[in-house]
Amino acid sequence: MKPGKVWLVGAGPSDPGLFTLKGKRVLQEAEVVVYDALAGQAILSMIPEDAEKINVGKRASHHLMPQEEINKILVKKALEGKRVVRLKGGDPFLFGRGGEELELLKAHQIPYEVVPGVTSAIAVPAYNGIPVTHRDFCSSVHIITGHKKKGDTYDIDFEALVRTKGTLVFLMGVTALADICDGLLKAGMPADMPAAILQQGTTAGQKRISATVSTLPEEVQKQGIQTPAIIVVGEVCALADRFAWHEALPLAGRKILVTRPKELISQMAEKLRREGAEVLELPAIKTEAISENQKLKQSMEAIQSYDWIVFTSPTGVRVFFEKLAEHEADIRKLAAAKFAVIGSGSEKELKKHGILADLKPEIFDGEHLGSSLAGACTGEERILIPRAETANQELILELQKVPDVQIDDVPTYRTLYESSELIDQKAEFEQGKIDFAVFTSASTVRGFAQATKGLDFSLVRAVCIGKQTKQATDELGMQSWMSEKATMDSVLDKVKELCRKQL
Template structure:
C-alpha cells in the first residue's frame, strides 16, 4: 500500500440521458482510475468510463443490492488508500435518496479527500421528459419528494395527512412496489380519488413510457401497461398537462437507441446528428486507426514517393479515406519529403468521397476527381475514363484495404503501386460489449451504425455470443453492407456514403 492518499468523487449520473450528465461529472468520469457504479447508470453514460479504469459494479437497484452498502463504503476507502482517483457513479443525485451521505462517513473518518458532483435528480427531470411541470402557478406552488419504500425492516414513515393538506405535487421515488398502498393511503387521508396521477417508467431513456390516470385508477392502469422499474410516481393536478406538454415523442427518432461503432475521434458528428433528432446513442468505438511508422514501412513510403518522379506518364495519387490523407502528410514530414515536388510534376489527386476530399483540402489540395458513388471500385472505374496517356497510379491507404479497386486497375492494365500508410486495430471492451449484447437481446437497442467493413468485423469479434440475425444495422455503403450481411445482420444501406445519408436512412 502506498503512502499517497487518493481522492473520491461522488458523481451524480442523472436519470439516464447522457445529455443530462453535468459537464463537471463528465470531466471527472473521463479522468477516473477507478469507477464504482450502480445498475441504474445508463449504457450511454457507462460508455464514457475510460477503458483504462478499473470498474466495480456494485449493482444497486430497488430491492436488489449486488453489494451491501457497508461493503461499498469499504471499497471506496480501500481504493482511495491505494492512491487512486475514485469515482462513485450514482444514478440521479447522490444526496437525493442516493445514500451519498452514508458513503462519505467512512471517508471522513479516515481523512480521505472527496468532492461532491451533484446530478440532475429524476424527481424533476423524468416528469419534465413526460411533459409534466412539477410546479405551475395555476396548479401548485410546491413539490415534495418522498421515498416510496420504508427503511429495511421498518414500516412506512410517510405522513399522508400532511401531504394531502399541502395540495402539492408529490413525487414518490422507488415506490412502484408500494403503488397500491401509496394510492390507497392518499385517498384515506382525504385526497380526491379523481386527482390526476402518473407512473413514469425508464424516464429520459429511449424506452421511457408514461401512464396518466387518477389516484383511484393508477394501480390498475400501471398493471395493464405492465410497468416495471425503474419508475417514479407523480401525484397532482400538473399531471393533467402531460398530453399537452409532451415533447419527446414528437422528435423524429424518438424511442430509438443506436450503437455507433466509429473510431472515437470520428464518432462525434454522427452521434450529434442522431441525438439532435431524438435518438439515444451508445458510443462503442471498435476500431482505432494508426499511421504506420515502423522503419521498414517508412523506407517503403519514401521509395514510393521517389518512384512517382521516376515513372513516365500521367501520375495519379488516390486516397480511399480521410485517414489515408492524414497519414500520407504525416509520413511526408517524418521522411522529410517535399510536397512541392509533386506540384512541379503535375500529379493529380483522386478521392473516394466528400469526407476524404475535405481532409485533402485541409492540406491545400483540391481533388481532381471524385466519383458520384463513394466507394473504391467506383473511384477506379470512373478514373479509367479520365486517364490520359500512360497513367500510373499510387494508392495510399489501409494495410488491410479491400482488393476491389486494384482489380479494376489490373483488369484495365493500369500500372500502380499500393502503399499501406495506416493500419486498423480492433478495440475490445468486454464489459461494454456485454452491455451492448444484453441491450440487443432485450430489444433496448434498436440499431447498430456501421461506417466501414472494418467496424463490422471488429464489432462481431467483440460480440461472439449473440445471434447476429437479431441485429438491425444501417451501413454507409454496399461494401460495408456486404460485410454485415455475411454475419446474417439485418441491413439497411444509406443511399450515399455520407453521415447525413446514414441518418436519413435510419429516419426512414
C-alpha cells in the same frame, strides 16, 4: 503515500446529453470508477479503457454490494493514491447515499469533490411533458423516497404532503405504488387528482401511464411497468398529453447501436440522438499506425514525385499526415500532387490540412473512385494510395486498366477489433433491446461479429452506408438495408424511413 482523491459524480437520468460537462471531464480522467446500475449505458461507454471498473449494482432491491463495502472500496482505492470516481445515477446527494460515502472519506482525511447530476425527479417529468411547477397549478415540488424495507410501514406524513398542494414526486416507489396512493387518499387527497407513473425516462424504454391517484395502481396492473420508474402526483400531470415533446421525435422509443473506430467521435450517434433515439455507441474497431513501415518511408522520401495521392478513409488521411510530420517531410513537396478521396468523410478530414480534394466520385466506393480516377489519368501518372493494411482491391483493379500507370498501394495502418467489457452487446440483441445497428464500414461489421461471437446474426437489423458494408452484413445473415447515398445523412434518412414503416 499521498492519498488520491474521490469524486462523487452524478450521471443524470441516462441521456448522455444530460451528463454535465464537469462530470464528463472528471470521468475521463479517472483511474478507478465505482459505478451503479442506474448510470446509463451511454455514460458507461465514456469510462476510460484503462480505468479499473468496479460494478456495485444498486438497483431497487437488487444490490451487488452493501453500502458499507462501497464506502470501504472508495477509501481503499484513494489510499492507493488513485483518482477515484464514484459514478451514481441521477444526483449523488438525492437519495444517492452520497453523504454516507463522504463520512468515511472525511474520517480518513481523503480529499473529495461532489459533481452534482441532473435528477430524474425533474428531468423525467420534463421528458414526458410534465412541468413539476406551473403558476396556474402549484408553486412547490416535493421529492420523496418511495423505498421502504419489506414489511415496514411508511414513515411519511401523507397529511403534510397533501396540505402542501404541490407536485409530489416519489422515487424508487414502484413496488409500493398502491400503498403510496392509499396513503394520499386517506390523508384527504381528492380521488380525481391527476397522477402518472413514468418508466425509464430519457431512454428508448420511456413510457407514461396517466390516471388519477385512485386509479393509477389499477392502470399499472393492466398496462405493466418496468423499473426504474417514478411516480408523479399533482395537477401538472394533466398537462402531459398537451406538452409531451420527446415522444413526438421521429426516433423516440428506438434504441440503435452505432459501431465506430475507437479514435473517432461519432457524428452518426449525435444525428440519431437529435432525432430522439437512444444510442448505444460502442467502438467495434481501433486503428493503429504501422510503426516499422519501410514501404511508407520510401514513399515519403519520394513524395514530390507523385501525381495523385488517394485516400479511402478519414483514418488514412489522418495517419498519412502524422507520418509526414514524423518523417519531417516538407508539406510543400505535395504542391504538384492532386488529391482524390473516396467520399465526404475523407474530404472533410483532408480539408483540416488546408487541402481541397481534386476528385471525389459520385458514388462513394472503391470501384467508382477507381473508375473516376482512371478517367482522369493519361497513362503515365504515379499514384500513391496510403490506406489500411487489409483493403478492398476494386480500386486497384480499376486503375490497372490504365496503361503505364504506376500504383504504390501502401498500407499505413491496421485495424484491430474491440469489445466492451461493461456492456453485453450479444445479450442486448438476444433480448430484443436494440432496434437497429448502424454500420459505416465493412471493418466495423467484422469487429461487431468478433465482439458478439455466438450471436444469431439474423436477429440483427443492420443499416449500412455502402454496398461493401452491406455485403459484409449479408455474409453474416443479418437483415440489412443500404442507404441511398454513402453519407451519414442518407443513413439517418434510411433509419427514419424504416421506423416510419414500423420495421
